Amino acid sequence: MGRGLHRRPHPARRAHCPRCQGERARSAVCPPYARTRRPRTTVACPKAPRGRQADPHPPRRPDRAGQALLKELTSRCSDLATVCTLVHEFAEMPVHRQGEGQLDPWLASAENSAVPELSSFADSLRRDIDAVRNGLTMPWNSGVVEGHVNRIKMLKRQMFGRAGHRLLRHRILLA
Structure with a gap:
């Protein structure tokens, strides 16, 4: 075989094609839309707060203004x-x-x-x-069982179309 697709490109040539990282392979492997160079722009956006990060003590009852509004609405x-x-x-x-x-x-x-x-x-x-x-x-609930069912359904969604029942069973038992 020739020196074409199987060699690692020279480090200076890697930036030419983001998909195959080389000049020689670019013409044979990459589609035309991947050959164009796009400038990289990074936009710093803050992560959205999760759970109790947004407000560690969410209000259970409305404040005075909310209570007054609720009282007015319920009276109407x-x-x-x-x-x-x-x-x-x-x-x-x-x-x-x-x-x-x-x-x-x-x-x-x-x-x-x-x-x-x-x-x-x-x-x-x-x-x-x-x-x-x-x-x-009663003080008991089915939260633990529901958590396991949710985990198994997530694994099943991840494994959809990838392998058979043996691998899915093995992954459920080990996860």
Whole structure:
């Protein structure tokens, strides 16, 4: 074979073609659009904050101005007042583990509300009422299992179309 594609190009020639890093190989391997030299410009952009980096203590309740605005809006709209009340009551149930005594009255008031989204949410909770009640009262949850399922699905997405079941099984067991 000749000296063409298999030799490393001279260091002075590497900058000519970003794809193959050489002048000789450039004509045979690279498409015409890769032969053009583009000036490198670097723009320094800050990384987006993740999780609690943005605000380590996110506010749970609105500040005074937000409370005043919320009070004004709920006084003008009775449906919004109903939504705010029911959402607040439902949010307190898992925190204080009060699903046993407060879930049924909450579901009844949500189903009887004029807001169709709340009544639809209450209907969907009624379909699996035992699991909802257990989730709101018991200290155990399925977070660990869901984490493993999420990890396995990520590995499966990464391995899609690459290999068979043996390699996927091996990677899941070792990861």
